[in-house]
Amino acid sequence: MKLYFSPLSCSLAARIALYEAGAEAEFVHVDRATKAMDDGGDYRTIHPLGVVPTLRLEDGELLTELAAILQYLAERFPEAGLAPVDLRGRTELRKWLSFVGTELHKGTFFPLFDRSASEAVKAYALSKVEPRLSWLADQLEGRDYLLGQFSVADAYLITTLHWCLATPVRLETWPTLKAYLKRGLARPHVARAIAEEKPLYMEDLARLGEHVPGTAGQPARISSSP
Amino acid sequence: MKLYFSPLSCSLAARIALYEAGAEAEFVHVDRATKAMDDGGDYRTIHPLGVVPTLRLEDGELLTELAAILQYLAERFPEAGLAPVDLRGRTELRKWLSFVGTELHKGTFFPLFDRSASEAVKAYALSKVEPRLSWLADQLEGRDYLLGQFSVADAYLITTLHWCLATPVRLETWPTLKAYLKRGLARPHVARAIAEEKPLYMEDLARLGEHVPGTAGQPARISSSP
Numbered sequence: 001m002k003l004y005f006s007p008l009s010c011s012l013a014a015r016i017a018l019y020e021a022g023a024e025a026e027f028v029h030v031d032r033a034t035k036a037m038d039d040g041g042d043y044r045t046i047h048p049l050g051v052v053p054t055l056r057l058e059d060g061e062l063l064t065e066l067a068a069i070l071q072y073l074a075e076r077f078p079e080a081g082l083a084p085v086d087l088r089g090r091t092e093l094r095k096w097l098s099f100v101g102t103e104l105h106k107g108t109f110f111p112l113f114d115r116s117a118s119e120a121v122k123a124y125a126l127s128k129v130e131p132r133l134s135w136l137a138d139q140l141e142g143r144d145y146l147l148g149q150f151s152v153a154d155a156y157l158i159t160t161l162h163w164c165l166a167t168p169v170r171l172e173t174w175p176t177l178k179a180y181l182k183r184g185l186a187r188p189h190v191a192r193a194i195a196e197e198k199p200l201y202m203e204d205l206a207r208l209g210e211h212v213p214g215t216a217g218q219p220a221r222i223s224s225s226p
Numbered sequence: 227m228k229l230y231f232s233p234l235s236c237s238l239a240a241r242i243a244l245y246e247a248g249a250e251a252e253f254v255h256v257d258r259a260t261k262a263m264d265d266g267g268d269y270r271t272i273h274p275l276g277v278v279p280t281l282r283l284e285d286g287e288l289l290t291e292l293a294a295i296l297q298y299l300a301e302r303f304p305e306a307g308l309a310p311v312d313l314r315g316r317t318e319l320r321k322w323l324s325f326v327g328t329e330l331h332k333g334t335f336f337p338l339f340d341r342s343a344s345e346a347v348k349a350y351a352l353s354k355v356e357p358r359l360s361w362l363a364d365q366l367e368g369r370d371y372l373l374g375q376f377s378v379a380d381a382y383l384i385t386t387l388h389w390c391l392a393t394p395v396r397l398e399t400w401p402t403l404k405a406y407l408k409r410g411l412a413r414p415h416v417a418r419a420i421a422e423e424k425p426l427y428m429e430d431l432a433r434l435g436e437h438v439p440g441t442a443g444q445p446a447r448i449s450s451s452p
Contacts, residue, residue, distance in 0.1 A: 048361050048364075049329075049357060049358065049361050061314070063317055063321070064321055064325075065320065065321040065322075065324035065325055065328075066324065067293070067320055067323070067324040068317050068318075068320035068321040068323075068324055069317075071316075071317070071320055072313065072317045072320075075313055075316075076313065087298065087301055087302065088287070090297075090301075091289055091294050091295075091297070091298045092294075094291065094293055094294035094297055094298075095289070095290055095291040095294040096291075097293070097294075097324075098291035098292065098293040098294055098323075098327060099290075099291055101324060101327060101328050102291075102327050102328055102331065102332040103275075103332070105328065106328040106329070106332040106333045107332045107333075107336065110333065111350070116350070116353065117350060118346055118350065120344055120346040120347060121346060121347050121350045124337070124342070124343060124344065124347045127342065131275060132275065135274050135275050138274075
């Protein structure tokens with residue numbers, strides 16, 4: 001398999017799932033701004049909308065949309081236990097993939113990282129944060145992970161909450177979420193995935209002359225969609 | 227089962243899926259602005275974020291998030307053939323549920339119907355329409371439905387494209403999408419669902435003193451999230 005990714009974007013969740021599943025994969029770096037791939041090709045020949053991730057299967061088939069890729073990996077590698085197998089459990093997993101994908105990723109974080117979004121748009125996106133994260137914190141109370149034990153939905157949520165670093169969203173407001181993220185980041189496969197992508201992320205940012213989180217004393221502006 | 231819905235919002239897709247599956251259900255109307263239910267109760271006691279749909283199962287369990295509810299119905303009523311059963315087919319279904327939920331519903335249409343969104347926010351949302359619908363039209367070329375035959379992903383896409391009526395998005399730009407929507411609206415279960423919800427939608431709007439699409443000569447402002 002081959003994963004087309006942009007560093008620390010939502011495609012990080014697919015890399016985490018691959019590592020947690022113990023699956024073999026190559027990784028193709030897509031520059032978030034130019035859409036240039038490692039080999040100099042244009043990623044839009046793979047996905048015309050330019051959005052990551054895409055997962056290329058051994059037979060050449062291309063899978064897109066993170067929620068679909070995550071469930072594919074969980075079901076292809078069932079021994080990793082990354083998704084429940086009963087109908088209620090599967091439904092609960094899909095609830096979380098949908099909530100993170102729509103209410104958090106697209107409804108909140110996407111505009112915060114979009115260079116075409118004005119300050120008014122970013123303020124609107126930020127206005128959606130509080131009720132959604134407060135509800136999420138209530139749901140996570142007393143649980144280590146969204147479904148009790150780690151699943152691909154956590155790969156997505158950890159990736160998403162990790163973006164708070166580069167936004168005005170202060171996770172300190174929700175100690176449950178802060179503890180959840182800390183727990184997630186401590187997982188060896190998550191830590192490895194981030195350690196590998198962070199230098200690439202900084203290279204992408206440097207090419208754009210942008211601030212880097214944790215070094216510039218102010219939130220980073222990421223150049224394109226998370 | 228009991229479906230909590232707001233007329234012509236995304237919960238319409240769950241009603242369509244119930245009808246297509248031949249499933250028995252009651253329907254509880256949630257006023258999109260006040261969140262009051264038919265019986266006078268506050269819907270936020272069912273879902274604190276106030277978003278529809280919620281599906282209450284026979285044992286009282288509450289399912290939320292449309293993509294999860296649609297897959298639940300497809301898998302609970304397999305004889306209706308509303309979802310593929312093989313891994314590749316399931317992955318394709320989930321791709322479409324995710325694309326419609328994130329890129330179209332939350333990323334484009336949600337802000338157009340949100341009373342808290344300024345004109346700048348709506349203009350930003352509209353700027354995302356063209357590439358996404360053009361890509362979608364390319365994908366649908368030569369196909370009756372997203373997966374060839376009707377699935378729950380079509381219930382969601384038909385519901386979403388139907389909102390164009392109340393927005394500045396002119397579906398005439400994409401004849402493939404216009405023909406797709408016409409085909410979908412002609413399905414008896416879809417037509418029934420819309421015919422039942424339309425009067426309720428107009429009542430909700432009338433309570434708000436808003437324009438109604440097709441009668442006021444200009445796009446309707448829907449009061450809350452689609």
